Amino acid sequence: MTYxxxxxxxxxxxxxxxxxxxxxVELARAAVADGTRTVVCTPHVRTDFVTDTLELAERVRELREALARADVALELRCGGELGHDLAGTLDQPRLEAIAQGPAGNRWLLVEAPFEGLTEEFHAATGELRDRGFGVVIAHPERVAYADTKGLADIRHELDRGSVAQLNAQSLLGEHGADAKRAARAYVALGMAGLVASDAHGPLRPPSLGAACSALLDARASARMAWRLTREQPGRLLDAGMPAPMALVA
Ligand SMILES: [Fe+2]
Structure with a gap:
């Protein structure tokens, strides 16, 4: 099984x-070397980057062709990392263009704002749920006060079926001590849904393999490490959002 x-x-x-x-192409090659076989391309969908998601499918197709020419065996899917402040401005086709999961159980990756999960954030995810999309929250362990107030704020989301996606780099300490501590707390408290790389380039490389080792170093069980890095990402893509998990603490 691969990532x-x-x-x-x-x-x-x-x-x-x-x-x-x-x-x-080089970044894709690094992902393959790390054991990854499927990547969801998730550019920032925000006012300062991508604003029209209908452009993305063509860009993914062009990259897919470049990977084929370079003999890089990586399956690509078209997605986006949605800024919550843009959620209300995108029509249904533009949300659908970056959603994942099977018909009837589609979900969106929504970026956790670094200032914290504000009322505006909760309102935006509520609107997305009302419009039929599950919510995967990108790197909640990186928000301010992630290991204190952030843990309380995220419960509001998890109670409503959202899933917390931790960054591999957080588990490795590359986003700082606070993010590493918060990421470990998410895992220990049973609040982590899955791990993804949030790779950007050579300085923020694909690192799911190293994250799996870091989980074991943090005394997560082998079963948990497998679940967060391998089982859950594939399951989200193939089967969609899980039923809300009972929290252990
Ligand atoms: Fe990201």
Whole structure:
């Protein structure tokens, strides 16, 4: 079994990920070397980067062709990392263009704002649920006060069926001590849904393999490490959102 990575800035020239097509091919090659076989291309969908998601399918198709020419065996899917402040401005086709999961159980990757999960954030995810989409929250462990107030704020979301996606780099300590501590707390408290790389380039590389080892170092069980890095990402793509999990604490 290989990795599926649901959060990955792989498209060239659209956000703060790779700048050129060649950079994207090299990043894709690094993902394959790490054991990844499927990547959801998730550029920032925000006012400062991508604003029209209907453009993305063509960009993914172009990158897919470049990978084929370079003999890089990586399956690509078209997604996006949605900023909550844009959620209300996108019509249904533009949300659907970056959603994943099977028909009837579609979901969106929504970026956790670094200032915290505000009332505006909860209102935006509520609107997305009302419009038929589950919510996967990108890197909640990176928000301010993630290991204190952030843990309480995220419960509001988990109670409503959202899933918390941790960054591999957080588990590795590459996003700082606070994010690492918060990521470990998510795992220990049973509040982590899955791990993704949030790769951007050579300085933020694909690292799901290392994250799996870091989970074991943090005394997660082998079953939990497998679940967070391998089982759940693939399951989200194939089967969609899980039923809300009972929290253990
Ligand atoms: Fe990201």
């Amino acid at each position: 599926a990575d649901i959060h990955f800035h792989l498209l060239p020239g659209v956000d703060d990920g790779p700048e050129t097509l060649d950079d994207s």
